[in-house]
Amino acid sequence: MNSTEGLYPFSLTPEQEERARELHESSIIIDLLFQGPLSPKAIPDAVSESIREACEPYKEDSWTYSAMPSKIIHDMAARGEIAEFKEEWYRSGITAGNRQLDVSSVEKILISMGDIQRQFDANDWLVKAVTAEQIRAAKANGLKAGIVTAQETDGLGKNLELLEAMYNFGLRVLQLTYNNQNYIASGCMEEANGGVSKFGMRFISKMNELGIIVDTSHCGKQTTLDACRLSTAPVIASHTGVEAIFNHKRCKSDEEFQAIAATGGVIGVFAMPWFVHGDPKDTTIEHVLDHMDYLVRLVGVDHVGIGTDWPMSDVAWSLVYFKEHIAPRIGFAKGDGPSTETVKGLEKYSYFINFTRGLVARGYSDEDVRKMIGGNWLRVFEAVCG
Structure with a gap:
């Protein structure tokens, strides 16, 4: 990547540009909903077309057809067949990003454990x-760190031994529910604002005992408030937005943010065009920074982080298919789901320095920038996981 590719026009002075570059290179940077490092704009067209040909025989099975491209991409990356997998991560400057388990069923847990472990191997x-020390060591040694996380708990049922097995595998961040109702709690797309169940109380206690961070991103309001009341450790929202700026069910209220902050937790702002601004085709990194600014004013800089959740390690044609055929079946409103739009300034993960540049442009101190681009996540990770 050349020195100016992907730089958002913040109109920084040469001195500010140099300061942002030095900050970015020297800081521990954590994206706690890191769908990358690849993205449709980083995957060569020839690779995208070869994946389409491989998936075509499965088009009658919409779930399989939708999931295949991402799996093929990760398989190719693990075999070293997509050089951009490493190149994009290193160009981004991100020290640590999550590697996500699929906990939708016991079978998916086993498959995704194998897939994730293969990436590491x-x-x-x-x-x-x-x-936290392993994240620091990765930075010191020029390596990248993967944090094992999951966004749903359905496949666990009420089996706390299976939760412990996942912890032993490396799981350190777990979302209580993904949009909908489960044994543990109500999601943000449920009409009934049910909160945490009696079993959910036991589940959160077990997470605290093991050292797994409680994530409330896709949880309903009462679930978030209950989790903050019940947890003895910091609670987070790894990827969300500010309801007061953009009133969407995936965004959270001031009351929820204040409850999360009161636990010592952190709120990660996402970079999903449909959830941070009214026009997804004209959403910029400035809009994402607006959400971060709001949170700093509301709960303080110690409780604000980044969890982009976008762009995906996928190909463009697959994302369009997902939006049309899959998203409505997992709790998204019609037409309101991941597709090909991206935040201007984060079309590729290699443009991640725009977060640092944007925070510098908005007048934050070096210390505050370091906190928001990774230091706050590291603090919570150390407090809960060691």
């Missing part, structure tokens, strides 16, 4: 981080 520059 196949790439000597990528280490599984289960403690």
Whole structure:
């Protein structure tokens, strides 16, 4: 990447540009909903077309057809067949990003464990981080850290031994529910604002005991408030937005943010065009920074982070298919789901320095920038996981 590619026009002075570059290069940077490092704009067209040909025989099975491209991409990356997998991560400057387990069923848990472990085994520059010190060591040694996370709990049923097994594998961040109702709690797309169940109380207690961070991103309001009341450790929202700026069910209220902050937790702002601004085709990184600014004013800089959740490690044609055929079946409103739009200034993960540049442009101190681009996540990770 050349020195100016992907730089958002913040109109920084040369001195500010140099300061932002030095900050970005020297800081521990954590994206706690890191769908990358690849994205449709980073995957060569020839690779995208070869994946389409491989998936075509499965088009009658919409779930399989939708999921295949991402799996193929990760398989190719693990075999070293997509050089951009490593290149994009290193160009981004991100020290640690999550590697996500699928916990929708027991079968999916086993499959995704194998897929994630293969990433670690196949790439000597990528280490599984289960403690804060391992993240620091990755930075010091020029490596990248993967944090094992999950966004749903359905596949666990009421089996707390299975939760412990996932912890032993490396799981360190777990969302209580993904949009909908489960044994543990109500999601943000449920009409009934049910909160945490009696079993959910036991579940949160077990997470605290093991050292797994409680994530409330897709949870309903009462679930978020209950989790903050019940947890003895910091609670987070790894990827969300500010309801007062853009009133969407995936965004949260001031009351929820204040409850999360009161636990010592952190709110990660996402970079999903449909959830941060009214026009997804004209959403910029400035709009994302607006959400971060609001949170700093509301709860303080110690409780604000980044969890982009976008762009996906996928190809464009697959994302369009997902929006049309899959998203409405997992709790998204019609037409309101991931597709090909991206935040201007984060079309590729290699443009991640725009967060640092944007925070510098808005007048934040070096210390505050370091906190928001990774230091706050590291603090919570150390407090809960060790």
